[in-house]
Amino acid sequence: MGPLLLELIAAGAFISGGLSLLYLPGTGFGDNFEAVQIARALAAGDGYANPYGGYPTGPTAHLPPLFPLLLAGLFWLFGPTPEAGAVASSLCVAAHLLHTVLLVPIAALLVRSRRAGAWAALLAVVTPPLLVLPQWEAIYAGAGLMLFCLASHRWTAARGLCAGVAARCGAFAGALALLNAITPLVTGLWLLWLSERIAVSVAVKAKFLTLTAAFAGVTVAPWIVRNWLVLGAPVPLRSNFGLELALSNNEWAGPSQLGNWRRPEVARLHPTLSAEAREEMRREGEIAYNRRKLAEALEWIGQNKVAFLKLTGARLVQFWWPVDEMSGFHIFTVRLVTVLGLAGMIVMIVRREPAAWFLIGASLLFSLPYYLIHVTTRLRFPIMWVSLLGGGYFLEWAARRLVRLYRAGAL
Template sequence: MLLVAGALERMAWNMMRTTWSAGGEAFLVANAVSEGRGFAGAYGNHTGATAHLLPISPGIGGSVYWLFGYTPLAEVVLASWSIGLALGSYLLLYRAFGRLRVPATPRLVALAFLCLAPTYVAQEAVDFRLWEGGLAAFLSALMLEQVLASDDDPARRSHRFAIMATAPLLFFVNPLLGVAAFLLLLMLWAGRVRWRVLAGRGAISLALLAGLVAPWAIRNQQVLGEPVLLRSNAGLELAIAHYPGVPTHGDRYSAFMARLHAIHPLQNRDAYAKLAALGGEVAYSRALGEEAMATIRADPRHASAVVFAHVGDMITPGTWIFRLWGIEWLAPLQAALASAVGITGLAGLFVGVATRERRWLFVAIPVAVPILAVAPFQPVMRYTYLIYAPLAFCAAHGFVVATIGFRKTLRRGHAAAEPRSRPSDAR
């Protein structure tokens, strides 16, 4: 019933929207794929081949548009896919935390919260039709659940094969969570199987990853002139986050939007003209990255403050982050919900790790890696989303531990307050 209610809420959101599809670079690339122009057009129609995004999520969207055209049916299919990924990831995490022996009731509370709270409703209903966040979160939840299952039953090969295949696929969808996935494999098997076995299993996963990355890199060499292994926009993203005078407090929304419109080729035609003059998106991103690194070297103290602000944005995203391409009146509530989950979730995760139960490290890794890896860049909603659901279940665990501790304290207090009976005097 919770999953049905969550699906209905997101369907209602779609029906109330004035626009019917996802936007941004992912839509433009999906549009190019559907029209037979290949993986192209990230900065506008007919702007040429791109590696601005990894190909799986926009490729799925483009295939649906190719089959059904830009029709309501296509959007229904993609919306069902996006919503299904979100609710599926929640269900997988419900199962995963059950394997960690978190009781059913708090897990149901966390599941109900995730299904019904409007924290990331727009991303789950719309954006993740074409953007990678929904698929990345789903694969990460699947990875965690199957790693815990394999830890419970090491002899069962289905769990082993699942995680060996999921880790490289997740890496090619979202490299940050992919790194976490490979760390989970290392933690699961190191010290438990012989090094020869560990090396063999790792080689299989790396070979699968190479089977995804190599064709992409070869294609990029042919159409972009350089063998880009993953995405071409790291320098661009770093430059959006680091420039002289970037604020760490105050009106960060206006500063971010001004910077985005100043240097992003999709937002600024002069920026696109500079991109073309430099020889393409790879050279443009590299030049911006060099400028950003020069800014960091010129004032490392301020750069460190920016990085710490980004860590805070990942854990407690402010209202301004939810205003980015969001709903103005809903943003304060979304920020409050996400921040509450971030704070209580980290507390619950700390409690789990502090018990010295090694299995809680399986949860900590896919939470810590995105926080630290995104820190040099400016987090936006599709990045803060990656740790939201795991932390919600961690918060449920923390609530259980706090409740048990509170009850024990009350019992000790009552026991101390009871008057001690005195033996009667002998007569």
């Protein structure tokens, strides 16, 4: 694939990413986005705090720290102004471009076909399944996971499974965890798959993986210590699982996040949308509040097992086959990528592509936590590149078959 095609893909990704901002009424830097509120508190010198509508609920670990820190840097430079939102949107469009361009080398690495990557990038540009959401880390996490796979492969190919490579991989994986709390499921599986394909002893592989995990832990440790000192509990990455589980599993909840926000009975339970819930959190403290919510959710699940299983099944379906989103066109594009990605995975299995099982495993592992809470397509964005890669692989395979049939006179 020549440089001209790569440049065309990049230009298309830039245009596609910019146009996708039209899905939102502006940059979306409003009171309902926790990362933005934390960033405002950081820029104002109030620390990592107050994620809910700017209300003084106190110190938080609602989100991992890296993305709010990025936004805080913009607010520090520009203030809470439209200019800060414009720069954040521009950075997110750039991340969208990077995400699209990286599909070419990741396809070359995993399925040995840059053409499949070009088809995947074309699919990402034409549909596109990824919305540019400057108030969330999702696209950054997706691009980061692809970079992690490419970089760790390059390091291990050059230096093997040595301690220095383990340090690099661990630091990179830890940084991704501080960006998105679910990424360790993918980075861990990738390192297992990668080390398995290197011809060294089991002891060397085990040492490498142990060292990598240790270096990842060292990278995350300052955040854990901060949470222990400030919040009174060693929160590993984020603290809001109890809240989300309670919001998603109750007598009024449905599988869709947007659908739940429309239900007053559910909306009143979330501190972002309810002054009463914010006051409860401020009074109890974030850790105690989330522990109480976790207990309430587990009690409801225990008493309503059938309803919980139905909700879980519906969330599983809607994670891969969205129903309730902000745009019917977006629903269509995500469904299209899902179908093409699944078709590509089937072709990979039939053709015995070694990476097929990693790609399938990464998608399934990443999705598992989200079957427990209400879903929206944004939650899938960090792993959408797998479906795009599968779709590109299928389109390349189908195009080759059509060309052969045409040349054979069958078409």
